[in-house]
Amino acid sequence: MTAAPSAAPVAGRTTTRAGRSGSVAWMALPALAIFVVFGVVPLAGVLLLSFAQWDGLGSIHTAGLSNWRSVLSDPGLPHSLFVTFEIMILSWAVQTPISLLLGVFLAGRQRYRALLAVLYFVPLLLSSAAIAITYKALLDPNFGLGAGLHLDFLAQDWLGKSNLALGVVIFVVSWQFIPFHSLIYQAGVRQIPATMYEAASIDGADRLQQFFSITVPQLKYTIITSSTLMVVGSLTFFDLIFVLTAGGPGDATRVLALDMYKRGFQANLMGPASVIAVLLVLIGLGLALLLRRLGGSTTASQQEGV
Amino acid sequence: MMTSRRNFLRLTAGSAAMAAGLAACGSSGPKSTPGSTTGGATGTGATYWFLTGQPQQAIREAQVKRFNDANSGTQLKTTEFQNDAFKQKIKTAIGAGQGPTLIWGWGGGGLKSYVDANQVEDLTSWFDQNAELKNSIFPSAFGAATVGGKIYAMPVETTTPIVLFYNKTAFEKIGAEPPKSWGDILDLVPKFNDKGIAPFSLGGQSRWTNMMWLEFLFDRIGGSEVFQNIFDGKPNSWSDPSALKALEEMQKLIKANGFIKGFSSITADSNADQALLFTGKAAMMVHGAWTYGNMKTSGGKFVTDGHLGYMNFPPVDGGKGDPSDTVGNPGQYLSISSKASQADKDVAKKFLSTSTLDDASVDAWVKSGNIPVVKSAKDKLSSVTDTNDAEWLKFVYDTSANARNFAQSWDQALSPAAAEALLDNIAKLFQLSISPQQFADSMNGVIGK
Numbered sequence: 001m002t003a004a005p006s007a008a009p010v011a012g013r014t015t016t017r018a019g020r021s022g023s024v025a026w027m028a029l030p031a032l033a034i035f036v037v038f039g040v041v042p043l044a045g046v047l048l049l050s051f052a053q054w055d056g057l058g059s060i061h062t063a064g065l066s067n068w069r070s071v072l073s074d075p076g077l078p079h080s081l082f083v084t085f086e087i088m089i090l091s092w093a094v095q096t097p098i099s100l101l102l103g104v105f106l107a108g109r110q111r112y113r114a115l116l117a118v119l120y121f122v123p124l125l126l127s128s129a130a131i132a133i134t135y136k137a138l139l140d141p142n143f144g145l146g147a148g149l150h151l152d153f154l155a156q157d158w159l160g161k162s163n164l165a166l167g168v169v170i171f172v173v174s175w176q177f178i179p180f181h182s183l184i185y186q187a188g189v190r191q192i193p194a195t196m197y198e199a200a201s202i203d204g205a206d207r208l209q210q211f212f213s214i215t216v217p218q219l220k221y222t223i224i225t226s227s228t229l230m231v232v233g234s235l236t237f238f239d240l241i242f243v244l245t246a247g248g249p250g251d252a253t254r255v256l257a258l259d260m261y262k263r264g265f266q267a268n269l270m271g272p273a274s275v276i277a278v279l280l281v282l283i284g285l286g287l288a289l290l291l292r293r294l295g296g297s298t299t300a301s302q303q304e305g306v
Numbered sequence: 307m308m309t310s311r312r313n314f315l316r317l318t319a320g321s322a323a324m325a326a327g328l329a330a331c332g333s334s335g336p337k338s339t340p341g342s343t344t345g346g347a348t349g350t351g352a353t354y355w356f357l358t359g360q361p362q363q364a365i366r367e368a369q370v371k372r373f374n375d376a377n378s379g380t381q382l383k384t385t386e387f388q389n390d391a392f393k394q395k396i397k398t399a400i401g402a403g404q405g406p407t408l409i410w411g412w413g414g415g416g417l418k419s420y421v422d423a424n425q426v427e428d429l430t431s432w433f434d435q436n437a438e439l440k441n442s443i444f445p446s447a448f449g450a451a452t453v454g455g456k457i458y459a460m461p462v463e464t465t466t467p468i469v470l471f472y473n474k475t476a477f478e479k480i481g482a483e484p485p486k487s488w489g490d491i492l493d494l495v496p497k498f499n500d501k502g503i504a505p506f507s508l509g510g511q512s513r514w515t516n517m518m519w520l521e522f523l524f525d526r527i528g529g530s531e532v533f534q535n536i537f538d539g540k541p542n543s544w545s546d547p548s549a550l551k552a553l554e555e556m557q558k559l560i561k562a563n564g565f566i567k568g569f570s571s572i573t574a575d576s577n578a579d580q581a582l583l584f585t586g587k588a589a590m591m592v593h594g595a596w597t598y599g600n601m602k603t604s605g606g607k608f609v610t611d612g613h614l615g616y617m618n619f620p621p622v623d624g625g626k627g628d629p630s631d632t633v634g635n636p637g638q639y640l641s642i643s644s645k646a647s648q649a650d651k652d653v654a655k656k657f658l659s660t661s662t663l664d665d666a667s668v669d670a671w672v673k674s675g676n677i678p679v680v681k682s683a684k685d686k687l688s689s690v691t692d693t694n695d696a697e698w699l700k701f702v703y704d705t706s707a708n709a710r711n712f713a714q715s716w717d718q719a720l721s722p723a724a725a726e727a728l729l730d731n732i733a734k735l736f737q738l739s740i741s742p743q744q745f746a747d748s749m750n751g752v753i754g755k
Binding site for chain 2: 055056057058059136137139140141142143155156157158159160161162245246248249250251262263265266267268269
């Protein structure tokens, strides 16, 4: 519904943009330079290392495809992939509805909502490592929250049972990032013209109908943006999981990023670690592209359909 | 659309050249320092990185202060790290040529990887010149400092065997005696559980804590040869019948609820495992001798009122191991970076010979409840006035000195790659998610790596 009418205005605008582009293209230079130096060059280094044997200390020897063969045949890899996607999907499924609802709620102009918005924002201000250490202390089965409050159901082996540990990771990740995504949704909701809601009320639509028929469709691109950030971001969850569970118990929460770190910096196998790094880049790129496709042409603004 | 893409291409072509220039600048920094000029991260004198954690930290700080006060011209700069952070930081720093002049470590496999990469100085001839210093140190401490017949590190600090600690009050509550054999341990488990006391405390999330159990069971059941074969790289040595038996016994204890509920969520870094023992929530704990100091300071009157008991790990009925054997850290080790300047190396050597095992250091170690790696430690024991400390120190000294075999901790003895695989599999074994056979199979795969 938005795609058809949007085609014409987009074409029109590109022409005007093209006319001015000669003078502004240089503005991309600093960003591009930084991207090349800190993004592309290390990436090329990692790609080369994935075909080499290096323990981080001695000299680097070429190893051909042996790293790729050993990593791809390692049963740990499908497991790490599975855990990565498990955390990605579950944390998305938890964060999206809550952030959406909170964002809609916070978009209201009442003063108490502004106050709550500030409070909700607090977890985002804390560093992941600090959050992880705090949760680890709170979840200690013998000296933590359960023991302190004398609530037996809180005194579980939170980080020692595979399923519980995974749940804890998803909970803490959501707790940390929901404020950020709420903020995105809040901004998105405030962009929706009030006239649409007025028209809907005149037509007799109640709050719930307005939410599903106006708010959610109007937030389509906001949802895609937020989901892209969540999905691609979840590939890089490292600090939090590393401090909270260190990938354990066993390998229950060993996501790809952690697997890479453990191979590279704990087992001193930089070659295989680089293979995983390359895989991470490929998966991240693939997912970002996929989400762009799902959202149609993202150059079209969501206001275009109005 | 077309225009902007062309613009983009023009732009990338231009910036590629610029990026190449930038990249050259970026990489020239670390590359321009091969060998001679810089030893430490700063390149302005000798540096020394070591671990935080009391009482060791204060003793190390005092050693450096004494050295710097006595040698105003050559100052030693220090940086302190938390244990696990240090293990990773030091490897990365050395690999990047940014390591300290004095490299603190546990010897064994980690030291060997530095030696293989030519990162540490051969100290054999230096020790020959300083025979008196060499002879003052426990001979058993040199094993983990020696690679291919050459000494690459000086044993410093303390000898810390792993021992079985117990809470005497907990034993009084169930009216039982401390275990004299593995069978006794298994018998005690239900008795403690019935009284709501966990038989054993364990900081299982740290993984090496679990490993200490296997070190003892392997030794007591099959003798010290079992791990020696693994260390020597003999194929399939993890599936030695004694090894499999030890792994089975381990899982038997776990299945019988021998460890505190939720042990996989507990870390050793926070000392929560020690707290479980001194608060009486757990009756026993297998842990390093280094925990004594903290239990004394943090445990209220637990140590001072004599509630802490300790013993060497008991024998396993029918086992081949010598009950006097112990495992743990025969010492801590200081190596000198081969990439340091000659002046920095000389400062580091002077520090090693004058300030690490001098009288003041030995005194301080003994006072903190540790046995330093020098033979003279025995003479100091009589000067300890605190009866608890005196008894403890005598026990540690006897355990170390009388051990027929003092095996190094596995994760330190093996190469980093094999150690990581080991810790990983141990965590799974303790979770009961793999069987002893699966453990042996996957560990056999990393032998000699």
